[in-house]
Amino acid sequence: MRAMTYSAFGGPEVLSETRQPRPRFGPGEILVRVRRAAVNPVDWKIMAGGLEGLMDTVFPVIPGWDVAGVVEQVGIDVPEFAVGDEVVAYARKDYVHGGTFAEFVTVPVRALARRPASLTWDQAAGLPLVGLTAYQVLKRLGTGPGDTVLVHGAAGGVGSLGVQIARALGARVIGTASPANHDRLRELGAEPTAYGEGVVERVRKLAPDGVDVVADFVGGVLDTTLAVLREGGRHASIADHSVVGAGGQWMWVRPNGDDLAELGSLADAGKLTVPVARVFPLEELADAFALSQSGHVHGKVVVAV
Template identity: 80%
Template sequence: MPHGDFDGETMQAMTYDRFGGTEVLAATRQPRPKVGPGEVLVRVRGAAVNPVDWKIMAGGLKDLMDTVFPVVPGWDVAGVVEATGIDVPEFSRGDEVIAYARKDYVHGGTFAEYVTVPVRCLARRPSAFSWEQAAGLPLAGLTAYQTLTRLGTREGETVLIHNAAGGVGSLGVQIARSLGARVIGTASPANHDRLRALGAEPVSYGEGLVERVRGLAPNGVEVVADFVGGVLDTTSAVLAEGGRHASIADDTVTRAGGQWMWVRPDGNDLGALADLADAGKLTVRVAETFPLTRLADAFELSQAGHVHGKVVVTP
């Protein structure tokens, strides 16, 4: 049975009414969203910034997804169920949840006081995580998890992760380790100690990378997860016979027998990540938090590309 009727009420939200840079963002009042069948209304406690958020705002996906202005950006959320729609027996008001809340078109996102989320996207918040950590898990965690599981990563295999110190890569290291794999991770030397702490064997970028990987895995690696792009030659040179590879950043991998990955909202997969977090096998590093009205600053920090960890906005 639905809980609550919010017709006519409004909420604070960050929105944009045209494509552009951070100058198009504005703090506005928007109607609190209706809670449709198979949806829940979430009171946002944290919403993480991902590069896709500001790329969409610049028009980067306008040929792929329909856009309805004004847009509330944001796809990652952690919060509390405020109301449930028809046919949602799984959740109740007051439940603490997380979601990769991507919908079928660009409009009602997570950088607001409230967001509606399809129940298929939802999972319980890991109790081991703060609200900020929980908000930073869904998109990056699912990207890493789905890449590694679709590649069939198994215990005893060796996995090479490109950009292992990045937001997706650092989660990928931990997930691959939880699957029983040995992990080799590319990163700048400044991040090698951090990768070792996560359970990876670090190797530096640049000339000689193939030789460095081959030095650690003379027979090649069974799995390669590319989380940066532009590394297909290296992947091909270190992949063992019969090995599998995928990229989230280079669609040309399909010409070399690889998989081109696009993360899918999936509450079951997200629940598996929450279980890893509660088992102490997965952590999320939060770099900085911003209040909702400083979303432009949060986007600009993400755009600068030097942040180590998730940037999280808290209404």
């Protein structure tokens, strides 16, 4: 099969198109023919060696954890899906090796969900990692009706999904972003405010009694969180482990097909959408990574296989 691979840590220049064996799949796994795969910053951070102390790496590596595709074959212990089903997954494995920037990828059934009918292939590929991250943070914090939620980094990939999910859970949402993104946040249902100097006063003006929940998707904002969080409030971060010492939770996303199906239901109900910035062909993955690294992209970067 065609695949984009790297055999040493580095930048986009270490990527090349190669031929790899079609992956084998176990009894509880599914072989997915990839239609689309989405780029996330973790992909190129792993490629640079950033998670070497956390996860084992087996070279050559096919990067990528987000996938939307069609079931090609099913394991003998997978009655939930059939050949031809359209599916999505956050296909992270327990070690770094066989990812989604290839013609085929294996996915454990526990990580798989059906493709939301309301999302295009491009949008569907961009949903799993960012959607699950936001959803799992907000659910673990017990977000629900009556809560006022502050989302740090509300215009980012995870943050923009977090705004929509919090609203779908019945919460009021305040989101920090640069002024250029405030209209977009209003469209998503948030009350925008600028980050930086004076942000505590601006949030307090919107929520004089403090906020109930803070979801930090950028890091480096713990002082702001604690300054606006009401007594008894809950907070978590995906980017700053120091929140644990301040009564918060530090979280990393977990593959979960049931959670992903819930996100699909929100999308099909018109409560969740995934912005797509640009689509690249598979052989231009290095350019897709470079665009993601630039930080000057609003929406998901997707690869068509």
